[in-house]
Amino acid sequence: MKALAPLLSTTLTRRELELARALRERLPEAMDTHATRAFERRFENWLGHGHARAFMGGRAALAMAIRALDLGDNAGVIVPGFTCQCVLNALAFAGAKAQYADIEHTSLGLDVDAVRAAITPGTRAVMVQHSFGLVGRDFEAILQLAHERGLKVIEDCAHALGARHRGLPLGAYGDVAVYSFERSKVLTTIHGGVALANDAEAAQRLCALAEAAPLPAADEIDAQLVSVMHDYWVRASGDAAGAERARALWGERVLPQMWPEEFGISVPPRYGQRMPSAIARLADAQLDRLxxxxxxxxxxxxxxxxxxxxxxxxxxxxxxxxxxxxxxxxxxxxxxxxxxxxxxxxxxxxxxxxxxxxxxxxxxxxxxxxxxxxxxxxxxxxxxxxxxxxxxxxxx
Ligand SMILES: Cc1ncc(COP(=O)(O)O)c(C=O)c1O
CATH class of the missing domain: 3.90.1150.10 (Aspartate Aminotransferase, domain 1)
Known part of the structure; x- marks a missing residue:
């Protein structure tokens, strides 16, 4: 059978391979947030908007963004009837309650009439998911509805890094937004993501949450760097012998897309972790090529x-x-x-x-x-x- 071109086409290059190798050798130095802060500032400048803080996943960033909006206590958040468990978990772990509303079939976004019908007295926010990086047919109408009804808007830009609407980047429209650098996304660090706050109060909370968030342990960061090297060889290099060697050397340490506890009821520690410099350097290198x-x-x-x-x-x-x-x-x-x-x-x-x-x-x-x-x-x-x-x- 002939090989299929991979779906999870990666943007990893030799530059990230060498960087990951070098970072593994001086991991203690890369376990701070010095480069993370530099990356966040660059990300803010690149978007021209908001206060960015990086965490260990888009789902972790989403949980933080919801906490930054103070949406705990079972606050209702409208989500599309076309989403994933990671999103529902992030809401649940932050103490919010998902309220499903239907989508439209023009561009797979939330349907504004369905959103209106789903609003209850407990609803506090709408999560607009830009699926596959598209802008939904009713995006502007939903922003208007949220404004009229006093609801916060969360933009899920996990698929939409770099997308724009009427000249502005996606993520600039909501009170908060999240981006993902998971292995299937526009750029990848295997796991990682950014929460962006456009609202001043949310920005203050987000910065405080980031300040208090622990870094992952050294062996977790090392496993992620190994996963970057593995994915470069297996998904990007086009070198069959290199891919074989990488599988044999590192296959067992490669990080999964979801951990078993994400299918249960406990909160994986990663939902609370800050992105360390070692991972931010990899994201930063790819931003050059975005x-x-x-x-x-x-x-x-x-x-x-x-x-x-x-x-x-x-x-x-x-x-x-x-x-x-x-x-x-x-x-x-x-x-x-x-x-x-x-x-x-x-x-x-x-x-x-x-x-x-x-x-x-x-x-x-x-x-x-x-x-x-x-x-x-x-x-x-x-x-x-x-x-x-x-x-x-x-x-x-
Ligand atoms: C729409 C959407 N939002 C959020 C996420 C979570 O992103 P991450 O995998 O970086 O945690 C995903 C996951 O892949 C997703 O598809």
Missing amino acids: DAVLARRRAQTAYWQHWASKRGIGYFDAIDGSEPAWLRFPLWVDPALKADRHALENALGVEVGVWFTTPAHPVARTEAHCPRGMDACQRIVNLPTLLPASHPHAAA
């Missing part, structure tokens, strides 16, 4: 759009005024094709992603009052938007 990465993702999207339209396959387009990040290229397919995606994978020579398969992906869940979200869970698959230049489907 514009080039986004340009490639957009060119590949134009290629896939043409490909899908020629075949009569349902796909999505940017709404007026938006420049999506296109973390993935979502397709609207028959449920049978989603259930057995291997035919599509073999025909295209790329791995096909299935998220989200339930409103709490990957955990089974039914939200009957979100029929469009449930339908999307049955029908949305996604294609990679960063392919090796030699791949037959790579954009020219």
Whole structure:
């Protein structure tokens, strides 16, 4: 069987490989937040907005952002019926309560009428999730509704680093926003993320939370650096012998996407941890290449759009005024094709992603009052938007 181009196409290069190797050798020095603070300032300048603080995951950043908005005590937060368990956990761990609302099928964002209908006296915030880096059809209407009803807005930009709407970066519109550097995201440190506060009071709380957050232990940071080296060889290098060696050397230490306790009821310590300098240096190095990465993702999207339209396959387009990040290229397919995606994978020579398969992906869940979200869970698959230049489907 021929190798499939990987879905989790990574932006790791030799530069991050060498950096990870060097950081492992002087880990005690890299276990402060000196470089983290420098990265946060650069991130704020790059966005032109807000106060940024980095943590050990997008989900950790989301939990902190919710705490920064003081949304504990079972405060209701509206979430789309097309999301993942990490998001629900972050809300629960911060003491907030998820309230599902349905999505629309134009660009997979929250539906403004569904949001209005989901508001209860306990609702305090709306979490707008920019799925696959797209801007939802009703984004502006939801901002307006939240303003009218006195609700806070949380932008989940885990998929949308670098996306813009009407000239402003996503993340600048909400009271708070979160970004992810997990291994499937626009940039990767394997795990990591940023919480951004635009509201002055939330910024003060976020900074205090970051100040009080412990750093991960040295062996945890080391395992993450090992995972960076592993992923460079296995996912980015195109060197089969190097990948084999990396698997043998480090395979057992590679960090998972989710830890077992995230499927249970306990709070994994990572939800409270600050990003150390060692990880921030890796994120910072990739920020240099972000514009080039986004340009490639957009060119590949134009290629896939043409490909899908020629075949009569349902796909999505940017709404007026938006420049999506296109973390993935979502397709609207028959449920049978989603259930057995291997035919599509073999025909295209790329791995096909299935998220989200339930409103709490990957955990089974039914939200009957979100029929469009449930339908999307049955029908949305996604294609990679960063392919090796030699791949037959790579954009020219
Ligand atoms: C929409 C969305 N939000 C938040 C997260 C959490 O990000 P992280 O994996 O960095 O914790 C994810 C996870 O992958 C996600 O898909």
